[in-house]
Amino acid sequence: MIDARKIEKLRKIVGKENVLESVEQMVAYSYDATNIWSHLPDVVVFPTKTEEISEILKFANENGIPVTPRGGGTNVSGGSIPIKGGIILCTTKMGRIIEISKTNLNATVEPGVVLQDFQEALAREGLFFPPDPQSFAGCTMGGVIAENSGGPSCLKYGVAKQYVLGLEVVLADGRVMKLGGLTPKNRTGYELIMLFTGSEGTLGVISKITLRLLPAPRASKTIVAVFSDVAVAGETVTAIIASSVLPSKVEFLDSWTFEKLRGLLPDYVLDISQVVLLIQVDGLPQTVDAETQQILDICKQWAREVRVAADADEAEKYWQARGAHFSDIHSRAHTIVNEDVSVPRDKIADFIRLGRESAKRHDVPISFAGHVGDGNFHPAVLTDSRDKEHYQRALKCVDEIIDIALNLGGVLSGEHGIGLEKQRFLKKAMDPLAIETMKKIKDILDPNHILNPGKIWEESKE
């Protein structure tokens, strides 16, 4: 617990309007978008500038108070849950877009800018920042970088870390470190920026971000293909990419989400199908037309139904159905264990087949959806943590699915990060020497382990 004197000190740093401590407010900062993790913080502080973050961390470091950095809190890893109590350092009030430069194709933002607001501001300038996690409506830029966010567009455009040109980071002891710069090329020293992209708030607090931008694609088209068989859908994706077309998105929806597609696709097709692929191509209009035709030709060989969205409005409806998948699945069971494995593209069909067999063995419902184009899946097991026996079966199934992905040459987390949710799998998914190296880096940057303690790796039990 943090005593009143310490809270008073925090009030001095950020002003009393930027400190919350009532139990009601603590409840509102005890969760993220996962559904089994929660823990109350002792206090929530909202810095409004880098100097304030610096003072908060210096004070917390001197007093050994845990600090959990948090933005929108939309993550699905347990990463922003203050599992050891202490301070929630919430960056949502640092929400300025400092600069958008069309000539330099870069932008500088504060960590609390909401991704959707940023993307809208860029769109007005004809610019584009590709990472598009499905939490775009609430997630903030600090989190996008610290979690190294992905999303559907990453198939063609890559993940968040590929867009970071410069960072300002406040270290655990309060010192402010500037990394990188404004230019797309920069070969000065170690790539320290990469320590912080994906650091999940355990190494420092990101206080300013400079990002590389792209010109917005002039045109895009959405192709919808419905398949009777999962494996065939997987092979179709492989065939599309093998034909030298790189769509911007290839998303996979299984029959759990078909309700959202009713009215958009004929019922008689959905009733007897297993998978819908949503494919988007973008670029210059003539390229988009040619690539759309090429994809149509491939899909028609195997799909039960193929169509191209007539206009942006129709396309948006399909993408909304995809966007609603997460909450759609979550509304169907008390507890969802949602995984985030990524497998090599040519192993997609094997992965789904083996995953389904595992779910059948353990007699638990499972839904597969995800960014199939880059092999990043979100298998979700539907269970109820109050029903111990069912929940245990669900966890066993999830264990197996992770083993299946790893055995196929895949990884534990494609884009959500480890946080609390996946730390029990870390040892089998990462080289022990790599884990040891991470811990050493942590010791250098945060020797008192105040920053987001209890995350990524399991703490030794002694």
Place this chain on the structure above:
Amino acid sequence: MKTTPVYEQIEKFKSDLDTCTKCGFCMSACPVYQEEKVESSVARGKIMLIRSLLSGELEVTDELAEQLNRCTLCMTCAQNCPAGTHVPSVITAARADKVKRKGVPFPYNFIFRWLLPRRRLFGWVVRFVSWFQGVFMPKTEGTIRHLSFFLAALGKGRHIPQIAPKFLRQSVPEVNKPPAGTPVTCTVGYFTGCMTDFVFPELGKKIIKFLNNNGVEVIVPRGQGCCGAPVFLGTGDFDTGRKMADANVKAFQDLDYVITDCATCASAMKDYVKFLADNEERKQEYTEFEAKIKDITEFLVDVLKLSPSAYKVAPEFKGKTVTFHEPCHLGRYLGVKEQPRQILNSLKDIKYMEMPDADRCCGMAGTFSINYYELSKKIADKKAASIRSTDADVVVTDCPGCQIQLIDTAKRNGMPQQVLHIMELFE
């Protein structure tokens, strides 16, 4: 032994409470969260607070009541929710359970329980206060707040409404027939609402005249009172709300249509059945009542199906550029989005310009704007920016509550726009 508390009203909306997955889609749209950036402001946070009430982790404290009140019920969260969680219903229910435990604070208890249900007495009090308006307060035209809680505002040094010299009900008869020679095509009841009755009686007269000229006989039942929105939606006083609902249902029992010029009144009255029906008899009465309620633009477009020539723009607005603020209660609650725009687009004598984010909440939200006036102003200032971007001369809306907020906003921001009810555009 720990007992799990019972929250009767919240339990009715348990399915809404359960479907929220905390995904955060509500964050992009919530006007309160946009200003405050604090989790307890947004739908997801409020859902978690209410879940904690049910689990017994939290109790009804002043702080919790504060967080329940800090919502405009604009419904944008529900519109954006992929899980279909209707958060405004849960919040309204939680407000009611809060009132059951804590009661209604002064002076709202006095106003809601004694004044609002007594229309004539309320009218007298309004009149009495209006005589002293210039004594106690600056009598500034434009800076007026929602009438039904203006007494509460009195104690806080705010401006009070510019009360009309003569109320609508004193100015028009109960039965208003079309002029001689115009055949009667149908008869409707007109629900005037507090605002039109006490503050904008000229709007009421204009609507009656417009309907009469188009062959509609207009009854203004004397038994009608306040719709109850600030009482049962804003404050959670369901017992008083039920009395008001019963009075209104009775006042209109012999009529087929209940026409309103206030989207809030219309949607509150449609919500009687959802929140206030405590037995089968009321459920049936409220359901029948709900079906009769029509917003004025909805009635003109969907029921009367008037031709464009029926809408004669008053001379002072000819050649003006007009924009439209869509009230939350009109668009999201009643689903009336196209009808006012259809009317505006059909007018040859004005230029209609749609403003960006026309359906964004103006921040009025009745009781909310009294409790959180500073916050309400910040939300309104975003609307001001939208209005400015259109270069319109006139802003019209379809809710006198929004109208008051927009007048206040325009005045505070030194904007030239005139703010009117859509029906005020016509002769």
